[in-house]
Amino acid sequence: MQQIKINTTTKSYPVNIGHGAVRMLGELCNGAEDRYTSVMVITDETVASLYLPYFRENSGLERFIEKIVPSGEKAKTFDVYYDCLSAALENKLDRKSLIIAFGGGAVGDLAGFVAATFMRGIRFIQVPTTILAHDSAVGGKVAINHPLGKNMVGAFHQPEAVIYDLEFIESLPEKEVRSGFAEVIKHSLISGEGFYHWLREEINSLKSIEYPQMLEFLSKGIQIKGSVVAKDEYENGIRAYLNFGHTLGHAIEAEAGYGNITHGEAVAVGMLFAIELSREVLKLAFNLEEFKMWLQSLGYRTSLPSGLSVDRLLLRMKQDKKAVGNTIRFVLLQQVGHPVVSEVEENVLLNNLKKFMEEGE
Template sequence: MMERITIQTATKQYPLFLGEGMTERLPQLLEELGFAHGTKLLVITDETLEKLYLSEFMMSLRRYYDVYTHIIPSGETAKSFEHYYACQTAALAYGLDRDSFIIAFGGGVVGDLAGFVAATFMRGIAYVQMPTTLLAHDSAVGGKVAINHPLGKNMIGAFHQPEAVIYDIRFLQSLPERELRSGFAEVIKHALIGDRPFYEWLKQNIHRLEDIEGKALQYCIRKGIEVKARIVLEDEKEKGVRAHLNFGHTLAHALESELGYGTITHGDAVALGMLFAIFVSERMYGVSFAKERFTSWFQSYGFPVALSKQLAPERLLQKMKGDKKAKAGQIRMVLLKEIGHVQVETIADEQLLAWLYEFSQSEGERHD
């Protein structure tokens, strides 16, 4: 069954189509969006999807559009200036113009990179997000596009809303367990920050990763997108509540940067980051989440729940100070006041360092 969700921001309204078999309807959907037949189209995808799906995907488009492709390596390392430059070179070489458009066919890496290419090619052309991972239910919505820099994740980018998000969940059937788990971390995040009933539903219905399939999978995606869409409607450019979507990401981005992009999945880093944010929340607010048994819950899906001994808290602190959410070098974290209610707090370096040390030494003892 196809669902249509409207994403509304201050600057734009666009549809998100969700269901199985969206690809067969792709030319019809693109025509509905106003892309005239014969228009030049650049599909940006990665090596994994090229092998699995690209020939079938291209067949449905070639009859209607002047289609070109550009393939990037699979993985987080592709979100680099070098690959961004190569995409721009391809767009120029293929003669794309201001009426042309880009399809980001892939996971969050492809979406972020292709979206940033679209945002900056000829000062901005249209693009469509076609997510193929569970993780991309978060990144494909809201128009944040970017590349990484060795000194920080997503530090070079733009806000550039797509014309649509077309989410064919059939592509998720080929996801390896590690990627499914990575995406599920963002589903949990959306429940924790903005939907207590959804959080309760997850705990009652998703006991292991194998439960995320069929109707349950589509429900998880829809509920996660609904939380994100509500926040993006209120705050498109992260001046206020959109920062709540960064729950777990302050430490997560530091981990990804410190370990090397792609060494730890984004979702595993976010899961650890959420556990740390909950740990800090208990100390900041004098509350206890012991009855939620978060550590055991996360472990049941295979998420890491302890910091690696190779990670020096001082190094992580420096990475956190370089995060986009930091202000004047002061670290700001999204903390959990209660399930469904978060708040941004500024935390002094010395205090945060002490909590990082405490967190790293208390593995397995938290909340259980």
């Protein structure tokens, strides 16, 4: 079992990661200095069918309310959010209650936002079940989607703890592994060449990741995320670097329809484009073809999904949370491990996006 400490300006909390980590949950809840009056577990249909019996048996919680929501991005809607608030009220949760987010990144975002807004904010714990959630479960960003943009309605609300039981990860379908591993790649590109080259050398297939490799890259990714959040909890500066690949990635998700392309698949394409843009704008020296071939060997698509409009993608990017006064701001790389936030002129962005689309045809 490994523990990583996350320190922010408002809260410090542990991330416990390893096999059987969920067994720490009961002790953690029962040992809370300010005892919880009730516990509501928010999970989705897929996780409930696979893991809720294991959770009941091993969490050490005597009783809790179960709220099951749709799987994936379908959980992050106003209707589902409202339904969760109603469930909390109907079950008489109060300001000393606890919400547990049990699932992937979408459930964590939803449950965290419910906790952030119910009675002006109550405590919550993240129990992630996917690789993708190693990124989203840490740092306190919680949100739901709006039809005009991903994660546009949300808050900063740090969890009390993150309990990362790798029992859940080992049964993930390859598509979900691929989606989550894109965020690991992102962490390597913004943090330094050492981690990036380690991934390139160690991970040649997403079908056969060894436990030590999994523990290593998840722990490293969480440490990178934690170090950035510690310096910039509310994304006033360097925390924006964590959005590398996400400006176009989020636009792709929105245009393709939430859930029709996984977050990680969209971010992988977004990272490729951001690297091409970095070579154009910042003269980044980077072997793009080698990187693209590695992504393809891991099963990632390396081009824009068919049927998407360049003009529509540009409009979506103007609505990105980093945009200021309709000016699009991109996270680019000066070199691996040295990201910057750069304002990119619309004509430069449009020309490069058209070129990127043509290259993929």
